[in-house]
Amino acid sequence: MGPEDLISRRNFLARALKAGLTGTLVAGGGILFYDPDGPMPPVVQAVSLPDFSISGIKKQLCIVHGPDRKKSLRSAFQALGGMESFIRPKDRVLIKVNAAFATPPQLGATTHPELVSETVRMCIESGAAYVAVTDNPINDPQSCFELTGIGPAARQAGARVILPDPDAFAPLTVPNARLIRNWPVMVGPFEGITRVIGMAPVKDHHRSGASMTLKNWYGLLGGRRNIFHQDIHTIIQELSIMIRPSLVILDGVAAMVQNGPTGGSFSDLRRTDTLIVGTDPVAVDAVGASLLQRSLDQLPFLEKAEAAGAGTVNYESLNPIRITAG
Amino acid sequence: MDPLDLKPSRAVNSPMIAGIAVLTALAVLGVWIGYRQLHFNPAVSAMRIELPGTVPALQTDSLIFRIPEMLVAATPERYDAANLSDKINGKAELYLAAGFKSLTARRFSPIQLPDQWVEAFFYEMRDASAAFSVYSMQRREDAAPLNVTRFSYETSNALFMAHGVYYVELIASDVQPPLQEAARNLARAFVASYRVSEKQITETEIFPDAYRTSDEIKLLSAPVFGCECLDRIYTAFYEIQGDRMTAFLARQDSAESARNLALQYREFLMRFGARELELNLDVPGVHVLKIFDVLEAVFTRGPYLAGVHEASNEDRLKILVRTLYQGIPETGNGA
Numbered sequence: 001m002g003p004e005d006l007i008s009r010r011n012f013l014a015r016a017l018k019a020g021l022t023g024t025l026v027a028g029g030g031i032l033f034y035d036p037d038g039p040m041p042p043v044v045q046a047v048s049l050p051d052f053s054i055s056g057i058k059k060q061l062c063i064v065h066g067p068d069r070k071k072s073l074r075s076a077f078q079a080l081g082g083m084e085s086f087i088r089p090k091d092r093v094l095i096k097v098n099a100a101f102a103t104p105p106q107l108g109a110t111t112h113p114e115l116v117s118e119t120v121r122m123c124i125e126s127g128a129a130y131v132a133v134t135d136n137p138i139n140d141p142q143s144c145f146e147l148t149g150i151g152p153a154a155r156q157a158g159a160r161v162i163l164p165d166p167d168a169f170a171p172l173t174v175p176n177a178r179l180i181r182n183w184p185v186m187v188g189p190f191e192g193i194t195r196v197i198g199m200a201p202v203k204d205h206h207r208s209g210a211s212m213t214l215k216n217w218y219g220l221l222g223g224r225r226n227i228f229h230q231d232i233h234t235i236i237q238e239l240s241i242m243i244r245p246s247l248v249i250l251d252g253v254a255a256m257v258q259n260g261p262t263g264g265s266f267s268d269l270r271r272t273d274t275l276i277v278g279t280d281p282v283a284v285d286a287v288g289a290s291l292l293q294r295s296l297d298q299l300p301f302l303e304k305a306e307a308a309g310a311g312t313v314n315y316e317s318l319n320p321i322r323i324t325a326g
Numbered sequence: 327m328d329p330l331d332l333k334p335s336r337a338v339n340s341p342m343i344a345g346i347a348v349l350t351a352l353a354v355l356g357v358w359i360g361y362r363q364l365h366f367n368p369a370v371s372a373m374r375i376e377l378p379g380t381v382p383a384l385q386t387d388s389l390i391f392r393i394p395e396m397l398v399a400a401t402p403e404r405y406d407a408a409n410l411s412d413k414i415n416g417k418a419e420l421y422l423a424a425g426f427k428s429l430t431a432r433r434f435s436p437i438q439l440p441d442q443w444v445e446a447f448f449y450e451m452r453d454a455s456a457a458f459s460v461y462s463m464q465r466r467e468d469a470a471p472l473n474v475t476r477f478s479y480e481t482s483n484a485l486f487m488a489h490g491v492y493y494v495e496l497i498a499s500d501v502q503p504p505l506q507e508a509a510r511n512l513a514r515a516f517v518a519s520y521r522v523s524e525k526q527i528t529e530t531e532i533f534p535d536a537y538r539t540s541d542e543i544k545l546l547s548a549p550v551f552g553c554e555c556l557d558r559i560y561t562a563f564y565e566i567q568g569d570r571m572t573a574f575l576a577r578q579d580s581a582e583s584a585r586n587l588a589l590q591y592r593e594f595l596m597r598f599g600a601r602e603l604e605l606n607l608d609v610p611g612v613h614v615l616k617i618f619d620v621l622e623a624v625f626t627r628g629p630y631l632a633g634v635h636e637a638s639n640e641d642r643l644k645i646l647v648r649t650l651y652q653g654i655p656e657t658g659n660g661a
Contacts, residue, residue, distance in 0.1 A: 012340060012341055013340075015341070016340065016341060016344040019344065019345070019348055020344070020348065023348045023351055023352065026352075026355075027351065027352075027355050030355060030359065034362070100415055101414075101415070102445075103445075103497070103499075104499040104500065106500065107483075107497075138411075138412040139403075139412045139413050140403075143400075205416050206416050206417050206419060206420050207416045207419055208416065211416070226411035226412075226418065229411065229416055229418070229419055232416070258466075259417075259464050259466075260416075260417075261415050261416050261417060262414050262415065262417045264484055264495055264497040265466055265481040265482075265483060265484040265486075265497070266481060266482050266483050266484075266501065267466045267467075267468050267469075267481045267482065268466070
């Protein structure tokens with residue numbers, strides 16, 4: 001380096017100032033453009049679910065005893081004034097089933113396909129313009145719907161089967177909720193829907209004590225929803241107010257009394273020969289709890305859901321109709 | 327300034343200091359951005375669609391063992407602790423608490439029944455006792471014992487076994503003899519393909535046979551009997567003159583650890599209103615407590631913590647405590 005390469009103090013200060021300004025601009029730009037919320041998925045129209053409960057009718061509950069699901073279902077709706085009391089002509093109906101596992105229907109881990117097909121038929125007989133069946137089993141939805149028999153049963157009866165896809169999810173916040181805040185929920189299948197039916201089997205559940213119609217809405221959650229298992233009773237409470245169904249159907253014909261929610265052995269099932277249909281999901285699940293011989297203390301989510309205004313655990317207060325089906 | 331004066335000066339050092347300062351600022355900025363990138367709002371990361379099969383290859387990759395007259399009905403699915411619940415939903419916590427490492431699941435079909443299948447679940451656990459724990463906690467009461475492994479049984483449509491660090495479930499899609507035979511063949515093929523050390527779980531050998539109502543022994547994870555301090559405790563069921571009670575047992579690292587744990591459990595019971603009873607029992611250091619109309623006993627022998635849970639009669643409790651105490655080896659080396 002020759003003496004001519006040396007810079008003067010003035011020159012150095014000018015360059016240092018420029019370097020400093022450049023650095024400041026870069027850092028300032030970074031701070032300016034920093035998005036504390038991170039990248040968000042495209043927001044679809046629905047950010048909350050409408051209330052699908054049927055206004056103008058009092059809460060109804062029917063408990064049917066019998067081994068035949070189809071007969072029990074028909075008998076229940078007959079006792080409740082017919083499916084047409086709940087499904088009007090031109091209604092667009094969404095049935096949320098439990099298709100969480102790719103297991104055969106007789107293992108009782110998923111909604112029984114006979115109930116799905118019969119419900120779909122009855123909705124169509126009542127004049128429904130559209131009936132769809134959906135769930136969000138994270139593990140290979142196609143296999144879950146096919147191996148459980150739910151997919152073929154729904155299609156044969158005239159329903160559309162909606163499998164989860166990324167576009168169906170949108171961030172949703174349940175008012176006053178602690179867990180479901182800006183959380184991806186499968187809202188796509190609800191677009192244009194006027195009636196929602198929840199349909200689940202009675203099952204033991206390792207974390208919550210029981211999985212019935214209230215826990216069934218868990219299947220609408222997307223993402224890494226397993227983190228909610230750490231606070232399972234609160235998440236079920238929040239689900240109970242996230243969605244207000246038109247009616248729910250709880251299958252207690254063969255209840256999974258142990259090793260739930262997966263089961264696996266026929267010895268995990270006990271024949272309880274009961275089907276419960278009602279417009280109050282909390283009351284329906286309270287009846288289901290008795291099939292599992294669980295008390296309210298063992299299933300805190302029931303009283304939490306009642307406290308949230310989702311229904312009543314005192315199902316006798318609804319004067320349930322009790323019948324036996326052929 | 328004389329341009330020929332090459333001695334270090336403040337003017338020459340300043341660019342270096344300024345450069346270091348700028349680079350330091352940029353490095354701090356980079357670290358900060360990196361930190362924020364790693365701490366996304368969970369709702370954002372939750373939007374990612376993750377498919378099974380992303381877990382790195384596991385030892386059970388070679389599940390292509392040859393099984394006569396069986397078709398492989400599906401490719402293997404693999405799960406780790408982060409995505410186990412994708413496969414088994416709310417049951418995942420049972421495995422995670424016990425020491426889960428990985429799961430490989432695969433469906434097989436007998437050639438003569440291509441529309442039916444046996445779904446095999448190969449759970450790799452932390453150690454043999456963890457595998458025994460999940461095996462024992464899910465044991466079906468009407469199970470028929472099998473001799474495929476030391477811990478194995480079957481029901482009308484399924485076969486369950488613990489084999490070294492593996493817990494295996496073979497679930498048939500229906501109750502049919504060819505499916506059950508296929509499950510047995512799969513179990514035998516797995517055992518033949520995956521040799522494990524024959525190290526015994528000593529606690530299962532120690533429980534005395536006298537008064538035991540079944541061969542069912544469980545290994546429970548915390549909180550056992552509602553006490554967080556009790557973890558990985560073996561239990562067995564007993565009945566003496568019509569009174570049912572549970573014996574428990576767990577080997578600790580040392581005799582001192584066992585004594586400390588016994589005291590912790592005693593204090594736990596006292597906190598919930600238990601009162602200590604003075605019973606004439608020739609078992610050194612035993613604590614017998616009465617709580618909510620039931621009796622609890624806890625004692626140690628060498629490195630073993632042991633006791634009786636929910637007895638209803640003092641005399642029968644004494645019988646079981648003495649029997650259990652005498653069954654524990656004095657050296658603490660196991661059976």
